[in-house]
Amino acid sequence: MKTNPQTSRRLLLGGLALALVGALAFVALRTGPLAPVKVQVTQVAKGRVTPEIFGIGQVEARRSWLVGPTVAGRVLGVQVDVGQAVQPGQLLAEMDPVDLDQRLAALDASLARAQSAQQAAGAQVNDAQARRALAAANLKRNEDLARQAFISAGALEARAQEVASATAGVAAAQANLGGSAMDIARLRAERAALAQQRDNLKLVAPAAAVVTAREAEAGTTVVAGQAVLRLMDPATLWVKLRVDQGRSAGLAPGLAARITLRSRSGETLAGTVARVEALADAVTEERLAMVAFDALPAGTAVGASVGEMAEVTLQLPATAEHLLLPNAAVVQHEGTTGVWRLKDGAPAFAPVTLGVQGLDGKVQILSGLDEGDTVVLYSQSALKPGARIAVVAQLVPAGGTK
Numbered sequence: 001m002k003t004n005p006q007t008s009r010r011l012l013l014g015g016l017a018l019a020l021v022g023a024l025a026f027v028a029l030r031t032g033p034l035a036p037v038k039v040q041v042t043q044v045a046k047g048r049v050t051p052e053i054f055g056i057g058q059v060e061a062r063r064s065w066l067v068g069p070t071v072a073g074r075v076l077g078v079q080v081d082v083g084q085a086v087q088p089g090q091l092l093a094e095m096d097p098v099d100l101d102q103r104l105a106a107l108d109a110s111l112a113r114a115q116s117a118q119q120a121a122g123a124q125v126n127d128a129q130a131r132r133a134l135a136a137a138n139l140k141r142n143e144d145l146a147r148q149a150f151i152s153a154g155a156l157e158a159r160a161q162e163v164a165s166a167t168a169g170v171a172a173a174q175a176n177l178g179g180s181a182m183d184i185a186r187l188r189a190e191r192a193a194l195a196q197q198r199d200n201l202k203l204v205a206p207a208a209a210v211v212t213a214r215e216a217e218a219g220t221t222v223v224a225g226q227a228v229l230r231l232m233d234p235a236t237l238w239v240k241l242r243v244d245q246g247r248s249a250g251l252a253p254g255l256a257a258r259i260t261l262r263s264r265s266g267e268t269l270a271g272t273v274a275r276v277e278a279l280a281d282a283v284t285e286e287r288l289a290m291v292a293f294d295a296l297p298a299g300t301a302v303g304a305s306v307g308e309m310a311e312v313t314l315q316l317p318a319t320a321e322h323l324l325l326p327n328a329a330v331v332q333h334e335g336t337t338g339v340w341r342l343k344d345g346a347p348a349f350a351p352v353t354l355g356v357q358g359l360d361g362k363v364q365i366l367s368g369l370d371e372g373d374t375v376v377l378y379s380q381s382a383l384k385p386g387a388r389i390a391v392v393a394q395l396v397p398a399g400g401t402k
Contacts, residue, residue: 059307061232132166
């Protein structure tokens, strides 16, 4: 039986059309919008979380000083440089005394004159006492003569008046002597105050320290309290740590710390939380803690205002055994925290209650799941309840090959 060429052609075209439709359907179901979502799954298992707190800080000195004058003046000279170690009482810098030396010389002259005046007042007291003794002796002799009626009563009264005048002269001389003593005390106090001002112009080290900055040079005019030099005690270095308030639960003094300095990225230093600040930073929403080094690192760089940056990890006590999941499995769906649990091969959203999280990516599941449940760890795209999925061992990154 012969086949019509036109019929054969129609059959061939129909077969090609069916093959094309089948290929398109296969592509749509495998890689198109109707294809199942590739997911990577994990099992809910029991375990322990060792929570840790991570933060960034900077190296600072617990003890530091701003050394400067107590009065305004001009810097005469600076004797130390940045990085130099100084000892207690060592001269660091000196201010220009201007006229203080001349004023001290003038007070010394005034003090010498007051001492001479005191000696003169002492001599006047001795003279007045001698005059009083002579007047008293003359009065006694005249009293004897008056009893024998050899002198008149007026002569006796004159001798009594001489004794009274001599006594008043002694009192006046003693008063002058006391006044000269007070003048000397006043001048000595003024000189001591001026000498203290002169000594304050010498800026000395308050303790064993290292110079971290020179804020002024010779010839610079500074005001009272302005720093000329900055010092720090290298034996009191610690890290001022900043921790996100939302991840600061358990932050307390005594926690063990691992410190990594930016200049020593491959080295971990041991430390301990020495203090937790009572006031948090309301702007950055961070809590502040001071972490001390267990063994002080050599050569740690501390600048004038900002020290070397450091990364700090604080170790918290391990929790009791509980259900755990990787933190990557937890998602937000319609404003609720939960996971996509596989039920009969399809994803179903299960709300969960989370517990403590660790820096290793594990999080406690307090409620909502059972041990052995299979949940979606990663998905190629956003999931919906009952969506078609394909479980794979590992998701292929965009542009990658399987």
